[in-house]
Amino acid sequence: MAEQYKDKKEEILKETVKMTGYEDAGFDWKSEKRVGATKFLTGLGAVAHALKMADIDVASSYPIRPYTGAMMMLSQMAARGELDVEFVHGEGEHGQLGIAHGASAAGARAFTGSSGVGVMYAMEVYSPISGGRCPVQMLIGNRTLDPPGDFGSEHTDALSTRDQCWIMGWAHTPQEAFDNTLMYYRIGEDPRVYLPQMNCQDGYFITHIPMKVVVPTQEKVDKFLPPLSFPDALDPLNPLGHGPQLFPGQGHVLEATRVNAMMGAFPVIDEVVQSFNSIFETNYSPFVDLYRCEDAEYVLFISGGHAYTAKFAINHMREKGMKIGLVRPRFIRPWATDVLADILSKFKAIGVVETNNAFGAARQAGILTLEVATTLYQIPNKPVLTAFMGGLGGEVIRLDEFYYMGDVLAKAAKEGKTERTAYWIGFHNI
Amino acid sequence: MKERYKKYIVEIPEEMSIPYAGIVESPKVNGEQPMMLTGGWRIYRPVVDHDKCVMCKSCVLACPDATVLLVDGGQKIGFNLDYCKGCGLCTWVCPVNAIDRVPEIDFEDGVPFQDALFLLPHVEALYAD
Numbered sequence: 001m002a003e004q005y006k007d008k009k010e011e012i013l014k015e016t017v018k019m020t021g022y023e024d025a026g027f028d029w030k031s032e033k034r035v036g037a038t039k040f041l042t043g044l045g046a047v048a049h050a051l052k053m054a055d056i057d058v059a060s061s062y063p064i065r066p067y068t069g070a071m072m073m074l075s076q077m078a079a080r081g082e083l084d085v086e087f088v089h090g091e092g093e094h095g096q097l098g099i100a101h102g103a104s105a106a107g108a109r110a111f112t113g114s115s116g117v118g119v120m121y122a123m124e125v126y127s128p129i130s131g132g133r134c135p136v137q138m139l140i141g142n143r144t145l146d147p148p149g150d151f152g153s154e155h156t157d158a159l160s161t162r163d164q165c166w167i168m169g170w171a172h173t174p175q176e177a178f179d180n181t182l183m184y185y186r187i188g189e190d191p192r193v194y195l196p197q198m199n200c201q202d203g204y205f206i207t208h209i210p211m212k213v214v215v216p217t218q219e220k221v222d223k224f225l226p227p228l229s230f231p232d233a234l235d236p237l238n239p240l241g242h243g244p245q246l247f248p249g250q251g252h253v254l255e256a257t258r259v260n261a262m263m264g265a266f267p268v269i270d271e272v273v274q275s276f277n278s279i280f281e282t283n284y285s286p287f288v289d290l291y292r293c294e295d296a297e298y299v300l301f302i303s304g305g306h307a308y309t310a311k312f313a314i315n316h317m318r319e320k321g322m323k324i325g326l327v328r329p330r331f332i333r334p335w336a337t338d339v340l341a342d343i344l345s346k347f348k349a350i351g352v353v354e355t356n357n358a359f360g361a362a363r364q365a366g367i368l369t370l371e372v373a374t375t376l377y378q379i380p381n382k383p384v385l386t387a388f389m390g391g392l393g394g395e396v397i398r399l400d401e402f403y404y405m406g407d408v409l410a411k412a413a414k415e416g417k418t419e420r421t422a423y424w425i426g427f428h429n430i
Numbered sequence: 431m432k433e434r435y436k437k438y439i440v441e442i443p444e445e446m447s448i449p450y451a452g453i454v455e456s457p458k459v460n461g462e463q464p465m466m467l468t469g470g471w472r473i474y475r476p477v478v479d480h481d482k483c484v485m486c487k488s489c490v491l492a493c494p495d496a497t498v499l500l501v502d503g504g505q506k507i508g509f510n511l512d513y514c515k516g517c518g519l520c521t522w523v524c525p526v527n528a529i530d531r532v533p534e535i536d537f538e539d540g541v542p543f544q545d546a547l548f549l550l551p552h553v554e555a556l557y558a559d
Contacts, residue, residue, distance in 0.1 A: 131451065132451055194451075236490055241456050242453055243452070253447070254448060256442055259440055263439055
């Protein structure tokens with residue numbers, strides 16, 4: 001199939017231009033019913049607009065691209081007086097997260113963000129924030145870690161922090177980035193949860209490519225997102241000991257309560273997404289976005305911005321008669337094991353498109369493969385599982401590379417096996 | 431939905447329950463939490479000069495352990511010496527230099543440096559004359 005498209009570069013280019021949203025692509029984006037001003041925004045612009053409507057109280061920043069765009073827009077809003085926000089510039093990402101932690105502990109709706117190596121530099125502070133149950137929201141514009149530190153998207157930075165008890169998920173369009181910002185605050189600030197959230201989007205592909213975003217009215221946002229009420233907020237007149245002041249032997253109980261908060265988020269996410277759908281007239285599914293999966297025999301499992309390209313590739317492959325679909329998890333933490341097990345058990349072959357690398361991990365693929373393989377463990381007739389290593393070093397995953405993945409999966413579904421646990425795009429023949 | 435995810439929730443027995451997120455009230459009265467007395471770590475004791483003090487309460491906010499108290503009906507600054515670790519932040523933030531750091535050994539009721547005996551020669555050398 002990849003062969004057929006070799007001399008059709010013009011058409012592919014045209015398709016790619018269409019994908020950027022300059023022409024109305026909305027084949028899957030059922031926004032016809034959405035009411036509001038349509039703006040042309042990048043992922044960062046969309047998040048900044050959403051933060052303004054969410055009326056955040058404190059923003060802490062430290063520049064690192066591609067996240068810087070959101071920081072710039074927020075500081076402009078603050079300077080123009082459009083947004084009443086305490087804008088604090090940290091001395092580094094570690095301090096930046098500390099500022100957000102303190103602000104949130106004092107009962108403020110806090111926002112922060114970072115990218116790539118900056119996300120790693122703040123590593124120490126993630127667990128205290130989730131342990132203190134502070135609903136900070138952090139924007140991560142994914143960037144490749146050093147080396148090579150490319151501007152483009154690789155998810156290894158954010159996924160490395162996945163076990164710090166932060167709610168985490170990827171947007172695949174600027175519109176979804178806008179909506180996720182509001183949804184995450186509502187989930188994280190729910191009294192049953194009270195956890196920080198990582199609102200991730202692919203560097204460059206989402207953060208810097210503008211697309212149409214429907215910005216709803218302020219009344220609707222206010223209806224959806226009530227002001228934060230945080231228990232035990234810091235107060236000089238009623239001093240509290242934040243940061244666990246416990247006796248030895250209570251540590252495991254504290255860990256158990258944090259687990260309960262994370263796993264207790266499942267019903268909350270369900271409720272919040274339903275509430276969002278009814279107020280903003282959207283049709284999000286809470287945990288998993290399915291695309292052309294009704295009669296699919298094999299699927300791509302893909303998180304993040306490349307899913308948007310993949311949907312076009314799947315349309316093309318469907319035209320050729322291939323029974324391929326796409327499964328996109330909306331949340332990486334909490335991982336919806338049961339929902340995904342139900343969905344994935346229907347297919348013959350699954351190809352996890354990894355835009356991250358887990359060096360030396362089981363199956364030597366990426367982090368998502370580990371999660372998917374564990375999910376499949378509880379299914380009696382397991383589908384064939386393989387991974388595609390693409391988009392590493394921030395590279396784009398082109399349409400012809402998705403066709404290659406389709407060919408590999410078609411063969412795997414037919415034969416019931418694959419030769420490799422991970423196919424490196426551009427390195428192997430089928 | 432709720433039923434489905436019940437299996438992931440850890441049931442915590444009543445007798446094992448802890449304060450939410452480990453957040454506890456800071457001690458207001460001496461001896462409130464006898465297992466966590468930290469006053470014994472102190473080498474320098476904060477002493478406030480009430481003539482200089484302008485009651486800006488910067489030290490109240492700065493103290494990481496909420497040991498700076500408002501006494502005499504909120505008219506004066508006092509210290510909860512059972513929990514003051516002697517870190518010196520109050521001295522550092524005071525805009526009028528009203529809080530001094532006095533070595534514990536100068537007090538008759540000074541804490542006996544149980545945890546910091548190795549520092550004694552150093553402290554004594556500092557204040558030899």
